[in-house]
Amino acid sequence: MLRELETGVDVLVATPGRLVDLLERARVSLQMIRYLALDEADRMLDLGFEPQIRKIVEQMDMPPPGRRQTMLFSATFPKEIQRLASDFLSNYIFLAVGRVGSSTDLIIQRVEYVHETDKRSHLMDLLHAQRETEIHGKQSLTLVFVETKKGADALEYWLCGNGFPATTIHGDRTQQEREMALRSFKSGKTPILVATDVAARGLDIPHVAHVVNFDLPNDIDDYVHRIGRTGRAGKTGLATAFFNENNTSIARSLADLMQEANQEVPAWLTRYASRVSYSGGKNRRTGGGRFGGRDFRREGSFNRGMDYYGGGNSSGGYGVPGGYGGGYGPGVASAWD
Known part of the structure; x- marks a missing residue:
């Protein structure tokens, strides 16, 4: 060099x-x-x-x-x-x-209330349902975002043990390991990629059909970048978020963003949003402003x-x-x- x-x-x-x-x-x-x-x-x-x-x-x-x-x-x-x-x-x-x-209306956004202890079983239900709807047995790619590196490794291990080939990408993996994981994901060998926010930006991976926010971020901008990994280049995509009491700080901005993108906002999310005002100020990591x-x-x-x-x-x-x-x-x- x-x-x-x-x-x-x-x-x-x-x-x-x-x-x-x-x-x-x-x-x-x-x-x-x-x-x-x-x-x-x-x-x-x-x-x-x-x-x-x-x-x-x-x-x-x-x-x-x-x-x-x-x-x-x-x-x-x-x-x-x-x-x-x-x-x-x-x-x-x-x-x-x-x-x-904001987000494009090519991305269908769903927010589901899932208790922390139920997240893995709920993800399993989503993946099983996705398998049943795949055309001609061709596996679509699913990107799952988690909050921590340890959480990414643990979820990958659990998915593989339950018959869902997965790989991870996060900050503790070497550049060579990240590139291998991305190649495996793109080829469909491991059609599930569990990632931290290191994969939220800059990655253009064709055929990502589903983005799952297993752990929602605290900042609405990070959410926008994450779900932007699907619905690219004119294709449609699906983004599912698991929401619970730990995510109340993002409720207002999430509901507003979904409404702006012509998405259906669950009534329970609207109720959470009504209790939370924008954080504002200098700390944009707690709910964000107007995107x-x-x-x-x-x-x-x-x-x-x-x-x-x-x-x-x-x-x-x-x-x-x-x-x-x-x-x-x-x-x-x-x-x-």
């Missing part, structure tokens, strides 16, 4: 930590950068990566905004992340395609005459009628200068 860098490259793809390491060792220079792209920008600028991104963009030899074009992409763009992003952009355009921060689908400058607190283009079913923005782009399934937001 270092030899290839020394000869020069046209495109460099890197994780923030590795790039900072190479820059500090003077093994790579950013002086000739003309285009800077941050994928999954909301996560890149979240608590863990913000210092590294700032160091790369502001403290190394990266050209200033006027001499480079900067592009940020994500399916969710919370307000506080947009504020951080504005530090790296100049007079930027916010482009929304589809319902950003980050709107340019926060439109609220008037940060309007410096910049542009906003809305896509899909939006009514446009800042005098742009009808919107720009549109209906590509799960919404995608991007900002660039």
